[in-house]
Amino acid sequence: MRVAVVGATGMVGEVMLQVLAERNFPVTELYPVASERSVGKEVVYSGQPYKVIGLADAVALKPDIAIFSAGGDTSLEWAPKFAEVGTTVVDNSSAWRMDPSKKLVVPEINAGELTKEDKIIANPNCSTIQMVLALAPLHRAYKMKRVIVSTYQSVSGTGVKAVQQLANEEQGVKGDMAYPYPIYRNALPHCDVFLDNGYTKEEMKLANEPKKILSDDSFSVTATAVRIPTAGGHSESVNVEFENDFELSEVRKLLSETPGVIVQDNTDTNTYPMPIYAHQKDEVFVGRLRRDETNPNTLNMWIVADNLRKGAATNAVQIAEYLAANDLL
Numbered sequence: 001m002r003v004a005v006v007g008a009t010g011m012v013g014e015v016m017l018q019v020l021a022e023r024n025f026p027v028t029e030l031y032p033v034a035s036e037r038s039v040g041k042e043v044v045y046s047g048q049p050y051k052v053i054g055l056a057d058a059v060a061l062k063p064d065i066a067i068f069s070a071g072g073d074t075s076l077e078w079a080p081k082f083a084e085v086g087t088t089v090v091d092n093s094s095a096w097r098m099d100p101s102k103k104l105v106v107p108e109i110n111a112g113e114l115t116k117e118d119k120i121i122a123n124p125n126c127s128t129i130q131m132v133l134a135l136a137p138l139h140r141a142y143k144m145k146r147v148i149v150s151t152y153q154s155v156s157g158t159g160v161k162a163v164q165q166l167a168n169e170e171q172g173v174k175g176d177m178a179y180p181y182p183i184y185r186n187a188l189p190h191c192d193v194f195l196d197n198g199y200t201k202e203e204m205k206l207a208n209e210p211k212k213i214l215s216d217d218s219f220s221v222t223a224t225a226v227r228i229p230t231a232g233g234h235s236e237s238v239n240v241e242f243e244n245d246f247e248l249s250e251v252r253k254l255l256s257e258t259p260g261v262i263v264q265d266n267t268d269t270n271t272y273p274m275p276i277y278a279h280q281k282d283e284v285f286v287g288r289l290r291r292d293e294t295n296p297n298t299l300n301m302w303i304v305a306d307n308l309r310k311g312a313a314t315n316a317v318q319i320a321e322y323l324a325a326n327d328l329l
Contacts, residue, residue: 001026001324004063004087006078007070008032008043008052011160012092015313016067019282021046023317026324033058034070055081063087064329067316083119088329090316094201096122097209104212107318108260109136114319116328121319124213125205126311127151127225127234130284132210133310134261134303135240137254142242142297144219149206151225152235153191154275155183157307158227166229183229191225200225233275234307241298248289251299255286260310265289273304281306282314 003020007013013034020027032043032052042049055074058066059081066082068075068091075095082089096102103113104122106129114121124132131149138144155162155178162178169184179188192201199207206223256263264273265287273285284305292298305311323329 001065001329002029002031002061002063003027003320004031004033004058004061004066004082006033006055006058006066006068006074007092009034009038009041010069011156011163012069012308012312014043015308016069016316017043017045019309019313019317023321025317025320029063031058031061031063033066035074058082059085059087065090065320065323067320068092069312069316079120086119088118088323089120090123090319091120092123092312092316094125094205096120097124097205098212104209105319106132106136106213106315107322108133108258109213110215111319111322114323114326114328118328123312123316123319124209125202126157126305126307127153127202127206127236128209128213129311129315130234130303130305130307131206131236131238132213133258133284134255134286134301135210135238136214137258138240138242138246138251138299139214139216139219141250141254142244142246144240145243146219146241147210147221148239149221149223150237151191151202151206151223152187152228152230152237153202153225154230154232154234154307155227156232157191157234157311163231166231179227183227186229188227189224191227199223230275232306232308233278233304234311235273235275236303238301238303239292239298240301241292241295243297245297246299248291251289255289260284261286263287263289273302275304275306278304278306280309282310284310 072093072095168175203223272287288302
């Protein structure tokens with residue numbers, strides 16, 4: 001299995017290499033790929049150093065699979081070039097997510113839709129993945145009508161410059177700003193860029209992607225996305241109105257039985273999901289399960305996951321695992 005990791009020197013790329021090694025993905029040859037300015041640098045995979053190569057060289061090597069985390073423009077230009085030589089691309093950018101000809105995949109939910117013909121496969125937005133993984137079994141059981149989500153997102157979702165900004169501000173050091181304002185001791189209701197409708201791109205991803213993943217546009221999602229000064233892990237407050245009523249005990253059971261979900265929901269022992277606990281874990285953690293007492297058939301929940309792992313790298317590697325296991329490469 002010849003595997004290219006495109007964007008190997010970036011934050012998510014580094015986690016991808018770590019996850020591939022941890023999960024013993026059957027790599028026979030690894031091609032770390034990055035922009036020209038990173039060519040020749042070394043990255044470490046499974047304790048071994050590998051030299052970074054450029055995109056054109058990687059295409060010429062015709063890898064079996066290329067996992068991209070190098071930004072939308074790079075994906076739009078280079079993913080089709082890899083696909084043309086027979087490589088299957090799993091892309092972590094927003095470039096292909098809402099393209100009707102491309103699958104948007106969370107393996108536990110809809111990997112079964114994948115075929116050998118799918119040469120470019122989209123990895124959903126980090127906030128979408130954790131939300132939809134928790135909502136999918138509940139939607140099947142009770143049928144969602146409306147979802148209201150507020151996110152509390154880590155600076156790592158913006159990238160290394162934002163992580164450095166937070167570290168600088170904590171230490172009182174002047175440095176480059178990833179955000180228009182300080183993030184230390186602050187909260188910015190501003191994830192990604194603002195659109196004409198007043199929402200940010202991140203908020204619209206949360207509104208649109210779940211419908212595609214669940215192949216169902218009968219429900220609506222409205223979102224407010226907030227950046228907070230945590231170094232890793234995204235949290236979400238989610239209010240879900242269903243067509244049908246539910247029992248909380250049944251909700252807990254359904255979530256407990258969902259692959260990739262861990263329920264942490266005991267207020268007697270102050271047990272609830274937190275980003276500090278989700279750090280470097282692949283599961284999605286769900287808690288604070290309670291009825292919305294102001295609206296019938298409505299549930300409040302709190303969802304947390306490591307945005308660099310299940311929200312990005314792990315989900316992409318799980319797609320690759322599914323493709324390999326089902327002879328789809």
